[in-house]
Amino acid sequence: MTVDPSTLPTRDRILxxxxxxxxxxxxxxxxxxxxxxxxxxxxGSLRFHFPTQRALLDEVLRVVYEVIAPEDPIHDESLTGExxxxxxxxxxxxxxxxxxxxxxxxxxxxxxxxEPEQTDxxxxxYLAMEREGQRRVEHWLSVLEKDGALPRGDNAxxxxxxxxxxxxxxxxxxxxxxxxxxxxxxxxxxxxxxAVFRDTxxxxx
Amino acid sequence: MTVDPSTLPTRDRILxxxxxxxxxxxxxxxxxxxxxxxxxxxxGSLRFHFPTQRALLDEVLRVVYEVIAPEDPIHDESLTGExxxxxxxxxxxxxxxxxxxxxxxxxxxxxxxxEPEQTDxxxxxYLAMEREGQRRVEHWLSVLEKDGALPRGDNAxxxxxxxxxxxxxxxxxxxxxxxxxxxxxxxxxxxxxxAVFRDTxxxxx
DNA sequence: ACCTGAACACCGTTCAAGT
DNA sequence: ACCTGAACACCGTTCAAGT
Numbered sequence: 001m002t003v004d005p006s007t008l009p010t011r012d013r014i015l016x017x018x019x020x021x022x023x024x025x026x027x028x029x030x031x032x033x034x035x036x037x038x039x040x041x042x043x044g045s046l047r048f049h050f051p052t053q054r055a056l057l058d059e060v061l062r063v064v065y066e067v068i069a070p071e072d073p074i075h076d077e078s079l080t081g082e083x084x085x086x087x088x089x090x091x092x093x094x095x096x097x098x099x100x101x102x103x104x105x106x107x108x109x110x111x112x113x114x115e116p117e118q119t120d121x122x123x124x125x126y127l128a129m130e131r132e133g134q135r136r137v138e139h140w141l142s143v144l145e146k147d148g149a150l151p152r153g154d155n156a157x158x159x160x161x162x163x164x165x166x167x168x169x170x171x172x173x174x175x176x177x178x179x180x181x182x183x184x185x186x187x188x189x190x191x192x193x194x195a196v197f198r199d200t201x202x203x204x205x
Numbered sequence: 206m207t208v209d210p211s212t213l214p215t216r217d218r219i220l221x222x223x224x225x226x227x228x229x230x231x232x233x234x235x236x237x238x239x240x241x242x243x244x245x246x247x248x249g250s251l252r253f254h255f256p257t258q259r260a261l262l263d264e265v266l267r268v269v270y271e272v273i274a275p276e277d278p279i280h281d282e283s284l285t286g287e288x289x290x291x292x293x294x295x296x297x298x299x300x301x302x303x304x305x306x307x308x309x310x311x312x313x314x315x316x317x318x319x320e321p322e323q324t325d326x327x328x329x330x331y332l333a334m335e336r337e338g339q340r341r342v343e344h345w346l347s348v349l350e351k352d353g354a355l356p357r358g359d360n361a362x363x364x365x366x367x368x369x370x371x372x373x374x375x376x377x378x379x380x381x382x383x384x385x386x387x388x389x390x391x392x393x394x395x396x397x398x399x400a401v402f403r404d405t406x407x408x409x410x
Numbered sequence: 411a412c413c414t415g416a417a418c419a420c421c422g423t424t425c426a427a428g429t
Numbered sequence: 430a431c432c433t434g435a436a437c438a439c440c441g442t443t444c445a446a447g448t
Binding site for chain 1: 439440441442443444
Binding site: 106107109114118122123157161163172177187195199 | 308311312314315318319320323327328331332335362363365366368369370371372373374376377379380381382383389390392393396397399400401403404
């Protein structure tokens with residue numbers, strides 16, 4: 001199942017190096033030189049296959065979410081509770097994609113629910129979607145609670161919070177950005193999940 | 206009321222140059238060399254007065270938001286640190302409005318930065334906006350730190366997190382909802398701010 | 411078509427040397 | 430104490446030159 005990178009075509013060697021580095025540390029600085037050196041190619045070659053650093057990082061994200069982790073990680077006992085929840089949230093984000101795909105997803109959402117006249121049907125359709133997202137997150141939280149990984153608390157409240165964070169991250173994927181979305185997204189997810197694990201209740205009153 | 210910068214002590218000359226540049230373009234890159242050149246001093250001198258670039262930018266923001274625009278709940282001593290930060294974040298959200306107004310704001314953002322072809326100018330324009338938002342939140346955090354209300358930590362990281370949360374809340378204001386956005390928003394802000402106050406650093410590794 | 415590596419134009423920070 | 434400017438260790442991108 002493992003690959004010998006040296007047998008791979010250059011483009012894949014570069015991608016493999018970047019993925020490895022990302023795997024070793026999700027916040028790693030995937031600079032041109034660092035990735036090129038790791039892959040054993042020149043910076044020029046890297047630029048040939050990935051015209052900008054953004055293009056490389058977008059591709060890294062796409063592979064991570066689409067190829068490597070497509071199955072539900074909530075039951076992965078090799079991970080801590082926090083890690084499991086983060087992995088699940090990343091799955092929610094995955095369909096929005098990155099780059100042009102993320103922009104398309106945002107456009108769809110906009111055309112469907114923001115632009116048109118706000119009728120009751122429209123509202124109901126959206127609320128149904130939202131409820132589903134809410135339930136999905138609540139489900140994960142309840143699994144973690146059952147495993148004793150997450151302190152008992154108000155999971156509805158926690159899930160609402162996480163969904164707001166996810167909405168923000170999805171929007172940010174569609175907006176322009178420098179090369180730092182990758183680390184920034186990891187950072188935000190980490191802080192949000194930490195908040196949930198430390199949350200001791202205190203619903204809004 | 207205007208000042209002749211050449212009569213100012215070096216530190217103030219540097220600050221004056223940085224403020225002028227910031228005033229000319231909120232998205233200006235206030236690099237060491239650019240500011241030093243504008244102030245007519247060496248990079249070494251700039252570093253002497255401002256040990257890091259962060260220190261300089263913090264001071265610029267402090268002056269902008271404190272001297273130029275001081276009517277800000279961040280200094281309301283009758284509130285706890287958490288409450289003050291929440292009040293400020295609500296101020297950020299306020300211009301997006303609610304209902305139809307929020308939808309219009311979301312449409313503007315969408316038309317300006319998501320729909321059109323992603324050129325360099327577009328990206329730069331958005332990144333400038335984003336940087337300003339980032340700096341604004343960082344400023345509030347640094348004030349709270351100085352007051353001893355917020356434990357020392359990585360404020361850049363904290364601000365990135367809060368801005369993601371704000372993006373999500375702004376989007377949710379534009380989307381359909383039942384009557385609970387208000388409470389939901391308060392809930393999310395509370396959890397996000399709690400997360401920041403409990404965050405003990407731990408940048409992404 | 412693919413790849414190299416130097417070169418360019420930037421960053422922020424450090425520091426020996428001057429006054 | 431204050432200031433200089435070179436030097437260091439980075440960035441991302443470009444490009445003539447090779448195969």
